[in-house]
Amino acid sequence: NAGVMQNPRHLVRRRGQEARLRCSPMKGHSHVYWYRQLPEEGLKFMVYLQKENIIDESGMPKERFSAEFPKEGPSILRIQQVVRGDSAAYFCASSPQSLYRGSGNTIYFGEGSWLTVV
Amino acid sequence: AQTVTQSQPEMSVQEAETVTLSCTYDTSESDYYLFWYKQPPSRQMILVIRQEAYKQQNATENRFSVNFQKAAKSFSLKISDSQLGDAAMYFCAYRRRETSGSRLTFGEGTQLTVNP
Numbered sequence: 001n002a003g004v005m006q007n008p009r010h011l012v013r014r015r016g017q018e019a020r021l022r023c024s025p026m027k028g029h030s031h032v033y034w035y036r037q038l039p040e041e042g043l044k045f046m047v048y049l050q051k052e053n054i055i056d057e058s059g060m061p062k063e064r065f066s067a068e069f070p071k072e073g074p075s076i077l078r079i080q081q082v083v084r085g086d087s088a089a090y091f092c093a094s095s096p097q098s099l100y101r102g103s104g105n106t107i108y109f110g111e112g113s114w115l116t117v118v
Numbered sequence: 119a120q121t122v123t124q125s126q127p128e129m130s131v132q133e134a135e136t137v138t139l140s141c142t143y144d145t146s147e148s149d150y151y152l153f154w155y156k157q158p159p160s161r162q163m164i165l166v167i168r169q170e171a172y173k174q175q176n177a178t179e180n181r182f183s184v185n186f187q188k189a190a191k192s193f194s195l196k197i198s199d200s201q202l203g204d205a206a207m208y209f210c211a212y213r214r215r216e217t218s219g220s221r222l223t224f225g226e227g228t229q230l231t232v233n234p
Contacts, residue, residue, distance in 0.1 A: 030207060033221055033222070035222075035224075037161075040227065041177070041226070042209060042224050043163075043222075043224045043227045043229045044224075045221050045222070045223065045224075048220075048221050056221060057219075067228065088163060091163060093163075093222070103229050106151075106153070106168055107153075107161035107213070107222050108165070109155075111160075111161075111162075112161055112162070112163075
């Protein structure tokens with residue numbers, strides 16, 4: 001059973017370019033989460049999505065950042081006009097629909113995508 | 119809003135000894151989940167252990183166990199017989215229980231060093 005798959009693992013962008021990070025959740029998981037980890041810091045929540053719906057985007061910067069999780073295909077985190085401060089590790093995580101107690105309430109993480117803005 | 123606090127930025131332990139990492143949280147909810155994740159130098163986030171708030175019994179996973187004190191809102195992680203491979207950043211996390219799902223809220227982490 002493949003885990004959460006993120007790509008690219010490493011991405012270098014020049015200031016002003018766009019960055020697109022992709023995430024395929026674990027099989028059977030319908031909830032996707034994006035987190036950002038700045039150097040030497042903890043993980044900060046960005047957005048929570050279900051298929052075709054944004055459930056909670058309270059951690060997303062108001063400008064330049066967007067996320068989607070279409071009916072078909074991976075979830076995409078898009079950063080427009082990148083700046084040096086966007087350099088960070090971006091983690092995607094997934095979980096099944098948590099109707100029941102038990103392991104379904106655990107969120108599993110991908111290996112992260114490292115964005116470097118030069 | 120829920121908050122998670124890890125008051126120990128760094129901890130160290132001798133190989134084969136026991137270490138306890140502290141975590142406190144703040145919530146008005148009664149039904150929730152608590153987790154410890156480990157982030158080794160590879161930076162991957164690895165689930166260590168999980169606790170459901172409605173269960174009074176403390177969770178254990180091999181050498182890892184927790185001391186869950188619901189009234190005190192405390193959730194510490196004990197690592198027994200520490201191994202060199204346990205060296206990592208450890209994050210405590212909280213998740214509210216909702217049928218529609220909810221996000222994880224993390225503490226700032228504790229960097230654990232294991233000395234040979």
